[in-house]
Amino acid sequence: MNLIKISIKNITSKPYPAILTLIMLTMGVALASLLVLVGGALDDGFKKNIRGIDMVVGAKGSPLQLILSAVYQIDNPTGNIPLAEAEQLAKNRLIESTIQLSYGDSYKGRRIIGTSHDYMELYDASLAGGELYQAPFEAVVGSIVAAESNLEVGDEFYSAHGADEGGEKHEDHPFLVKGILEPSGSVLDKLILTKPESIWEVHSHEGDTAEKEITAMLVKFKNKMGMISLPRIVNEKTSMQAALPSIEVNRLFELFAIGISTLRIVALCVLFLGAVSIFVSMINSLKDRVFELALIRSMGATRFQVFLMIVTEAMVLSILGIFLGLLVSHLGILALNDYASDQFGISISLFKLSPGEWLIILVTLALSLLAALLPAIRTLKIDVSKVLSSHVK
């Protein structure tokens, strides 16, 4: 027999208001936690893909588009740049390394990228089977592409023009699958990689091939100095454009921020409603319970014990709501994982809580405590003798 046991019995003996409160708390916590988890995973996903890329060089146009197309492979390229000019830039003493990317073709909506093996090393990719491509028209396929198109080592496929499904097919040069990549959670999972020559040869019949072109070049600086001077040099002195992924990603997140903060307010509102529900149901039940509370006092309970009992009831509901809410959000994410990993590579542990979620727990507990405070303070003013004698008459 203790306060917690009595509080739990008090809740379960009148379950309906408690269930209403619990539903609101659970929804609020689940929503807030989902927001934190998805937001965090989105952030991780974006940051993961720019690791090791200090600058992207491509055709002039929108810098955000250049980053989205060259780093995340989700937008159309801004155009092509001359290979010679890119190679000239790569010799700059502030640059440590570069990776050239040539793209524009696809297979079943998945992009084919002509590049060096360095691109795979950038994301620490490893082969799940087969070997790396060595000759033109040999390809290494990302894990998601392989899974959805049932491609295996030794299979052949034809590329199509453009990044979308249903582009004009290049039927004269089949690609040979030489290797399949292990899932890396990076952009590689959704790509088909080959030698740049494959891309050039596919398009060789389209006009003159006087000058070789690539689509973009990923650049890693030797030191921070590059960050300051190189983008300006490229943008002012060449026909190319330089964009810094960190800056563009931040700009993108500022766009998201409005939506995310709106959802945050919604989650807070639901949590707040849960707290209001605690408050209302407790104030309501206080009328019916005043005699019982006086009775408890007549048994020797102090004011503070009765106060504590009311607060404990709110805390029990709150803790239960937090538990259920986190359970719902984590199970939801788990169910969403297949879909989500395709989109941005979310992976969430069922048992580990992120710092954001600890904050949600604290906020929920604080709100519930606040909601219980006024009803609890009211119990301090109960005139035991008056209440008990009013009942007898």
Place this chain on the structure above:
Amino acid sequence: MEEQKFVLKTSKLTHCYSAGEDLHFPDFATRKGEHLLISGKSGVGKTTLLHLLGGLSSVQSGKIWVKDKEMSAMSKSERDAFRGKHIGFIFQQASFIHSLNVLDNVLAAQYFGAKKIDRAFAMRLLSELGIANYAAKRTNELSGGERQRLAIARALSTSPDLVLADEPTSSLDDVNAMKVLDLLVKEAEKNGATLVVVTHDNRLKSKFENQVAL
């Protein structure tokens, strides 16, 4: 000190309601085992007196000693703690914590009285009062007589020195009233508690040697 011999002793107790006239209570005292009946018509302040004796309301003037402690000099919270340890209450309408079952209501009294939770003792009281079978039942399933017996078990479960009973039998029929009273006296004696009953129920008068009329 003379008052040490008494379980309960009062001196010049007066209570005044905000609007009405003052109530002056006669002085009385009782020793351990000397059960006391305080009788009077309704409206003479029986319940008020009982609440003063139990420390549920503050004494305005006069003094009350329970055991050798002057309760009228204690603070509210001291009285709460003192009441839990030394005094058991039985009310006219037996009321319980509705969310708890019969046994848990007895254990709750031990808990709030800051006593050791003694399940075996609680069960023994229930069985001596003939309601052990209902230990796991909800209190609203009990009949009037059974509820009053549960109230006795609850009042005695903390092994109090003093049991204050407010019209314990007035809601019961003759047969049940006598049964409950006999049980009350028997169990109080068995557990070393001194009984103070306030009532207007004349059926009880023959049972008590010590009586005070208001």
